[in-house]
Amino acid sequence: xxxxxxxxxxxxxxxxxxxxxxxxxxxxxxxxxxxxxxxxxxxxxxxxxxxxxxxxxxxxxxxxxxxxxxxxxxxxxxxxxxxxxxxxxxxxxxxxxxxxxxxxxxxxxxxxxxxxxxxxxxxxxxxxxxxxxxxxxxxxxxxxxxxxxxxxxxxxxxxxxxxxxxxxxxxxxxxxxxxxxxxxxxxxxxxxxxxxxxxxxxxxxxxxxxxxxxxxxxxxxxxxxxxxxxxxxxxxxxxxxxxxxxxxxxxxxxxxxxxxxxxxxxxxxxxxxxxxxxxxxxxxxxxxxxxxxxxxxxxxxxxxxxxxxxxxxxxxxxxxxxxxxxxxxxxxxxxxxxxxxxxxxxxxxxxxxxxxxxxxxxxxxxxxxxxxxxxxxxxxxxxxxxxxxxxxx
Ligand SMILES: [Zn+2]
Numbered sequence: 185x186x187x188x189x190x191x192x193x194x195x196x197x198x199x200x201x202x203x204x205x206x207x208x209x210x211x212x213x214x215x216x217x218x219x220x221x222x223x224x225x226x227x228x229x230x231x232x233x234x235x236x237x238x239x240x241x242x243x244x245x246x247x248x249x250x251x252x253x254x255x256x257x258x259x260x261x262x263x264x265x266x267x268x269x270x271x272x273x274x275x276x277x278x279x280x281x282x283x284x285x286x287x288x289x290x291x292x293x294x295x296x297x298x299x300x301x302x303x304x305x306x307x308x309x310x311x312x313x314x315x316x317x318x319x320x321x322x323x324x325x326x327x328x329x330x331x332x333x334x335x336x337x338x339x340x341x342x343x344x345x346x347x348x349x350x351x352x353x354x355x356x357x358x359x360x361x362x363x364x365x366x367x368x369x370x371x372x373x374x375x376x377x378x379x380x381x382x383x384x385x386x387x388x389x390x391x392x393x394x395x396x397x398x399x400x401x402x403x404x405x406x407x408x409x410x411x412x413x414x415x416x417x418x419x420x421x422x423x424x425x426x427x428x429x430x431x432x433x434x435x436x437x438x439x440x441x442x443x444x445x446x447x448x449x450x451x452x453x454x455x456x457x458x459x460x461x462x463x464x465x466x467x468x469x470x471x472x473x474x475x476x477x478x479x480x481x482x483x484x485x486x487x488x489x490x491x492x493x494x495x496x497x498x499x500x501x502x503x504x505x506x507x508x509x510x511x512x513x514x515x516x517x518x519x520x521x522x523x524x525x526x527x528x529x530x531x532x533x534x535x536x537x538x539x540x541x542x543x544x545x546x547x548x549x550x551x552x553x554x555x556x557x558x559x560x561x562x563x564x565x566x567x568x569x570x571x572x573x574x575x576x577x
Contacts, residue, residue, distance in 0.1 A: 194239030195222040196572065198545070199232050202246035205553050207523050208538030211515045219249065221543040224571040229537055244547050247566060248555070250518065252316025252544030253499040254525030254535045256344070257436050257457055257486035260306045261299055261334040262324045264290030265491045273466060283492045284324070284352045291324035291334070300337050306489065307341050310497045311575060314565045316544035317525070317534045319486075321384060323348030328372045335379035344529055346382035347373065347409060350392050350400045365396050369403035382433075383409040387423035394422040401430055410530070416440045417462070428452035434484065434528035439463065439471040449481040455528040456481050458520070459488035460505035461496045473520075474511030484524035485517060504560035514557045543572035 199218040206212035206229055218235035220228040228236055269283055291299065303320070310318055320342050322334035331349045338345045349368040357364035373383075383404025387397040391414075401411040410433055415423020417437035427435035428448035435449075436457040449456050456476050463470045476483050485506050489497045496502075499521050506517035526535030533542050547567035548555065555564055568575045 193223065193572070195220060195227065197235055197238035197241035198244060198249070198569075199235060199241055200243035200245050200247075201232065201249045203248040203552050204229065204537070205248070205250045205518060206538060207251055207519060207536040208541070211519065212537075217249075219537060219545065221545075221569065221572040224543055224573075226537050226539055226541045226543050228539065244567070246551065248548040248550050248552050249537075250314075250546050250548065250553050251522045251535055251537050251541075252546050252568065252570070253314050253521050254317040254523075254529065254531070255310060255315045255487050255489075255499055256319045256434065256484055256525040256528040257459060257488050258318055258320055258497075259323055259348075259488070259490035260303050260318075260320045261322060261338050262287050262291045262491055263294035263298055263302060265495065269492065270465070270495070285355060287324045287491050288326055288352075288354060292327070292330050296333055296337060299334065300340065303337060303341060306497055310487075310489070310499075311568055311570070312565060313498050313500060313563075314546040314568060315497070315499050316546075316568065316570050317344065317529070317531070318342050319344035319346060319382070319529060321346040321348040322376065322380075323351030323384075323386075326351065326354040328367070328375050331372055332375040332379065335376050339379050343381060345380045346384045346412065347376040347380040347404065348384045348386070349373070349376065350385040350396070352386060352391050361396070365392075365399060368400055373403055373407055377404075377407040377409060380409055382412050384412045384414065386414040387426065388414065388418055388421065390418075394426055397423065397426060398430070401432070412436065412528075416445065424448065424456075428454050433530050436486070436488075437462070437471070438476070439469065441472075441475075446475060446479050446481065449476065450479045453482075455484050455524065457484040457486050457524075457528050458506065458510065459486055459494065460502055460510060461494040461498075462488050463509075464501075464505055465494040465496065470505070470509045472510065473506055473516075477512065477516060482524065482527055483516075483520045484528040485520040486525060486528070500556050500564065501560065504557045507557035508560070514554050517557060518553050543569055545569040
């Protein structure tokens with residue numbers, strides 16, 4: 185095989201793969217496998233003894249290889265942390281949406297350089313744990329200027345950027361939330377749309393109600409931003425129904441669902457993104473992944489990495505929690521963390537290792553992907569290829 189990729193880089197044969205999970209289709213398990221990467225894409229995948237030649241080769245020594253994780257939900261543009269709030273919560277103070285305001289104050293006070301450096305640190309931390317595609321939201325600025333700069337900074341690390349001006353009503357609008365919705369759907373959206381692919385709303389008691397969420401999602405759509413939604417996290421609510429009604433790509437959290445919510449998800453194309461790190465970190469009941477999967481709902485797992493309710497960046501932890509606490513099989517959890525996340529971002533080029541996919545691969549220091557759930561808390565990521573390039577770990 186010659187260098188045919190658009191980058192002109194030499195092709196690479198990754199061989200000695202003890203277990204390859206292509207996720208194309210489903211788990212797509214192969215043993216004694218090889219992958220050829222060319223031009224940043226998967227050019228070939230199959231049995232090692234039938235692999236075509238390439239310019240260079242690398243033997244992974246019988247280890248397992250999986251697609252890079254697609255983390256479709258994170259809040260990484262912020263300053264400060266809330267370790268004290270976490271400690272208080274663990275000794276009896278319940279989580280509420282209002283804690284977001286602490287991070288808003290710190291974020292507004294930070295420079296662009298400080299925000300960008302913290303974001304880069306977290307994205308690198310994610311990559312060391314196997315995440316190769318990440319969605320990043322704004323939502324800790326809550327002024328026209330601070331939301332727009334948050335998204336401009338996020339755009340430097342990912343194309344999956346989400347305008348979340350409707351995260352919480354900031355203190356200066358507390359007496360008149362309607363004026364804040366006007367700001368979000370007007371000048372703030374105008375300033376943020378050039379830097380964002382998505383629009384999102386925290387539809388929850390204490391944040392934004394159904395009518396406000398609908399207005400913000402439709403205003404975003406009119407500006408070319410497709411919608412996603414935070415909903416049904418802290419209690420039952422109208423968010424999941426609204427997400428399905430509007431045909432959003434994803435509705436995230438889905439912890440408190442009634443039968444109508446599950447039916448709506450099953451009959452819509454909307455992905456239910458489960459964020460078990462939140463329930464772990466707030467000591468709350470987990471969403472019921474088994475019920476959703478059995479109903480035929482598309483399920484994704486994501487980190488929701490943020491400084492308040494869940495400050496983990498670890499997709500392997502989410503997989504372990506999905507299996508241990510939410511009734512998922514290890515195969516279902518891996519799929520939710522790869523193809524599920526891709527679906528939640530309406531991407532078909534990442535989250536699997538079919539021919540033509542972006543060559544985002546993770547080599548595990550383990551003989552099987554099963555070890556992701558079987559060995560929780562153990563750093564199993566040995567090597568990561570991002571667009572076919574070995575990243576330095
Ligand atoms: Zn979130």
